[in-house]
Amino acid sequence: MSKAYVFTRFGGPEVETFLDQDPPEPGPGQLLVAVRAAGVNPVDWKLRAGKRRPGSPPAEFPEVLGSEVAGVVEAVGSDVVGGAGVGDGSDFAVGDAVFGNPDTGGYAEYTLLPASLTAHKPAGLSFTEAAALPVAAATAYDGLRQLDLPTGATLLITGVGGGVGVAAAQLARHLGVRVVGTASEGKRAFVESLGAVHVPPGPGLADRVRAAAPGGRVDAVFDLVGGEDLVAAASLLPDPRGKLITAAAKETVAELGGAAVARARTREVLDAVARLAVDGVLRPQVTATYPLERAGEALRAVEDGHARGKVVIEVGA
Template sequence: MSLAYGFAAYGGPELQRFLDLPVPDPRPGEVLVEVRAAGVNPVDWKVRAGMQRAFLPLTLPAVLGREVAGTVLRTGPGVTGLAAGDRVFGSTVGGSGGYAERALLPVERAASMPEGLSFTDAAALPIAAATAHDALAALALTAGETLLILGAGGGVGTAAVQLALVGGARVVGLSSAAKQAPVEALGAAAVAYDRDDAPSRLRELLPDGARAVLDLVGGDALHGLTGLLTARTRVISVAAEETRARYGALPLSRTGDTATLSRLAGLVAGGRLDPCVRRVFPFAAAGEALALVEDGHATGKVVIDVTARAEGPDV
């Protein structure tokens, strides 16, 4: 059996609990991984709340989490390039969550871990960093252009700041005042949206407008950028389709393929990308880890150390 943390019905956090489940068998193109660390993302609580049911149907009870790092236990039929004992990280198979002792990874969304990359750092890359990577590729930034990031203090935002700077772009990051200092520490010009001088500060930093905008906030966030968006501004946004259409914005998407994961891992191992893991929770406190992310107060990434179970749950 495999201990996991998930939910048996859609709804609020009170429905989360530890589960004792059969160890899954890897199918063709999959590997079974002994999970060492699991990343925590906003999409996790949205899945539990039922907000993703239209395109991510689940058989309940379901395990939370979509990104893990660990060691290959078994490979499914037809798998090449990975073998038992290999250290890997990636996104889980649909319906197979990551807050668990065992998880399934599809080989096309998994990558080997280079020396110098820890399990906790690796577990922070498949969703947030890969999403940032693909967003910047879609925005096609060139050296010297200015990128404005709305929500620069979160997991995707902190990765996007660094990757844009690695590519030679200039970055202005909009975040809460509580996250302004960490954003500045990454090398961006930070602006606190919850301070009165935010509009004037943005105009000062972007006198000619932004050449590209990565909106990780959604809602009405783009409406507050009057005068900063020009006909040439390229925009990617998590806002609703109607809002995106108004600004000619592309939706935020992610492939998280092996090549992307390998590049990100190389950047971390080479000291050019900090996964910004700011909190690591033991497996017994998986619910607390998700609550921190769901409340919106997390800066950078939150990771669960699945091996840390000194005070394990009563299941």
């Protein structure tokens, strides 16, 4: 039997529980992976609360929580080995260390990963570090490619202290982009360690950003919080088209003339962020780890909004 942390209906933390279940069987294009680590993200509790993407298939309860993992391949679907059905010639075999976005949830001892959204884990990354990449780092990478800012530009990142924000700040600095980031006062030192200028969120945000930004202006906004801070940030841009993106509030950003982050969701992006991590450009910034038995505490740390960087659940040896 395999242990998994699930939610049994839409709702709050009260709908979460542990279940013992048989490991899933890999179908065409899938890998059965023994999970070694699972990243924790805001999307996890949002899905539990019923906030699903338009067009998503209906939930089938119980549903395992978690959207990014790293682990070891235990079995492969019939059309995976040799690249058949994958399209890029990459092989996956039993025993391979991999990371990616699971089909069947990540807070579990075993899960299924689609081969198309799975990459080989570099030897230079631990399982814990690799599990922090498929959602947060990949979202940051996609967003910065979408903004396509020149060297010397200034980027405002709202909510810079979370997983996506810390990755975006590091990648932007690597590209020669100056970063101003909003985060609570308690995260000031952490934000500044990323090479970003810290600005507290809340009322008066636009004025504080103007005072902190070089030349009193920003060239683009990468929003990770939505709400009034997104509206205030948008007011800093003369023309938000192409320079205002969000990973938190798609409807609001559209009303403001911006766009949601266009996620590529490819193995190529996973390989790219892994290389950046191995090269030291991108530090996964895992600031807290929990065993699977404390998965609920790990999710609370992210859901409460106080976590710095990435929270990861460590599952297997």
